[in-house]
Amino acid sequence: MGLFNKFPSFLGLEFKDDMVKIIELVHQKKGYQLRKAVYSPLSNGLIQNGHIHDMDGLRKMIKPLIKGEKFKSKKAVLALKSEQIMLRTLKLPKLPKKELEKVILLELENNIQLPFSDPVFDYISLPHQNSEGTEQELLLVIAPGSVVRQYVQLSKLLGLKPICVDVHSLAILRLMKWIRKELPTTFMSVNVGHHGVDVSIYHQGILRLTRNISLSSSDYLIKSPAITDAFSAIHYLENSDGLKSYAQDLGHEIERVMNFYLFTLNNRDQNLDEIVLCGEAPNISLLGEYLSTRLQVPVQVEDWTGYIENQTDMDIKDMSVFSVPIGLGMKEVSR
Structure with a gap:
């Protein structure tokens, strides 16, 4: 690529207690190009409830990952958990x-x-x-x-240049604003994880409420094979009766958040128009169907793949997991 054809790129890093996800997003003139995308499980205890407990151990796990992917950019946008x-x-x-x-x-x-x-x-x-x-x-x-200082320090130890610390729920909103011509008036995002679920409510394009639901998918893995990370857990749930039980309990907790927002916070004049589902599930359509039936609200598994050029060698069906880090990588450029 010639000198005058280059576009800036940014890394989006999402840390969870059991995994890290990293993408490199190129900001082009009229859109975005996903250049790299990678995820890796993390050992137990390195991060607990979003707090880094073993900085050096985390550095030793993630630095080879970054080196192996050969990211071109060092500019990094990091995410705090919504909780x-x-x-x-x-x-x-x-x-x-x-x-x-x-x-x-x-x-x-x-x-x-x-x-x-x-x-x-x-x-x-x-x-x-x-x-x-x-x-x-x-x-x-x-x-x-x-x-915030913990994650800034970690990014520097990884040889990166932290330019911003953001929030999961705002990253999802940023991605939705890019791929949708018009947002629902009032909607909820549900970011599914292995050890918990981030739930956020937006009204008129503004984040209004965020909650973490402590619901572990491992609790629903009855007589399961060896489960080592979020992806294998969700894969197993999708092919067992555990998914239905998980969806029922998740639906109950989501309903509690909805009622708190609408009634306790006195937003009775609003209606929840849609739930947007994303997270660590290679295929969460069935979970979305269960939730839609349980809550009587349309549930959409957000698909950004037609709006961002994908240059990775990853199977396209696995890309829904990167919604948050892609939203982070968009941070520096408005549409």
């Missing part, structure tokens, strides 16, 4: 950016109760202002600074 963040809305005066951030810090210190002492934050302006136009509404995305 590690908090969402809060604030109504504040319209101020210049630096002054606004100082006011937000004061709010965090004095008026917002947090389960951690060293918050870092980002914010999104919401489509609301008072009649005089002097007030604005913000959505704060707050995370513990200690966890």
